[in-house]
Amino acid sequence: MTLQEDRPAETVRAIDPSALQTARLTLRPPCFEDARAVAALVNDIRIAQNTTLIPYPYGLSDAHEWLRAINGNARDATYLITLHGGDVIGACGVTVRANGKAELGYWIGTQYWRQGYATEAARAAIDHAFTELGWDELQSGARISNPASRRVLEKCGFQWSGVGLYRIRSIASSAPFDRFRLERGIWSSLKDWGKAEHAM
Numbered sequence: 001m002t003l004q005e006d007r008p009a010e011t012v013r014a015i016d017p018s019a020l021q022t023a024r025l026t027l028r029p030p031c032f033e034d035a036r037a038v039a040a041l042v043n044d045i046r047i048a049q050n051t052t053l054i055p056y057p058y059g060l061s062d063a064h065e066w067l068r069a070i071n072g073n074a075r076d077a078t079y080l081i082t083l084h085g086g087d088v089i090g091a092c093g094v095t096v097r098a099n100g101k102a103e104l105g106y107w108i109g110t111q112y113w114r115q116g117y118a119t120e121a122a123r124a125a126i127d128h129a130f131t132e133l134g135w136d137e138l139q140s141g142a143r144i145s146n147p148a149s150r151r152v153l154e155k156c157g158f159q160w161s162g163v164g165l166y167r168i169r170s171i172a173s174s175a176p177f178d179r180f181r182l183e184r185g186i187w188s189s190l191k192d193w194g195k196a197e198h199a200m
């Protein structure tokens, strides 16, 4: 998936075969024209303080920088999450870390929280990672003070694997994160996602 700067957003949406569909959402590759919508959603300390790399305040130039940098690795797959009407509500995807492992990450604009969107999007990205991208294991993490993210991971079948200390750019400080792992075998046995929900 590559950033398609030279094509209008509507064109990309209409023809891109790599978009993922869920019941309520479309996950599509970002394009340069998304910068304004991304900046408007991300410029909130409640998002920045729960992620490692997002600055705060977050302006248009930060969005441009992010859009230029993402999906640089052939096995990265970061998507913008949109409602079927086209509104951008967040981002979700898998990136390859320096240690060669795949990390699931996501954020949702605060006005869209607690409607199940992160879980719905994460499940689509996870399915894509295990099927199309061929990963056998995914990792993720949630700041210890972030029960919503931990709950999303649990609802997707992730299992706790330890604790780590991570630098958080927006607060210029480190904070402990719970680390989680999802193995192919677990994903496969929960593939009917209803089972993951009921197991929790």
Ligand SMILES: CC(C)(COP(=O)(O)OP(=O)(O)OC[C@H]1O[C@@H](n2cnc3c(N)ncnc32)[C@H](O)[C@@H]1OP(=O)(O)O)[C@@H](O)C(=O)NCCC(=O)NCCS
Pocket (backbone or CB within 6 Å): 046, 047, 048, 050, 051, 105, 106, 107, 108, 109, 112, 113, 114, 115, 116, 117, 118, 119, 120, 141, 142, 143, 146, 147, 148, 149, 151, 152
């Ligand atoms: C974490 C985040 C993506 C969740 O998005 P969301 O769309 O609201 O998530 P969902 O609605 O799919 O699920 C949230 C779950 O957490 C629960 N939850 C939310 N706030 C909670 C809280 N304060 N305490 C306990 N549970 C909470 C919800 O009830 C829901 O669980 P349920 O379905 O069992 O009721 C969103 O809060 C966010 O973007 N946070 C900032 C960025 C971030 O943390 N990203 C992840 C970094 S690893």
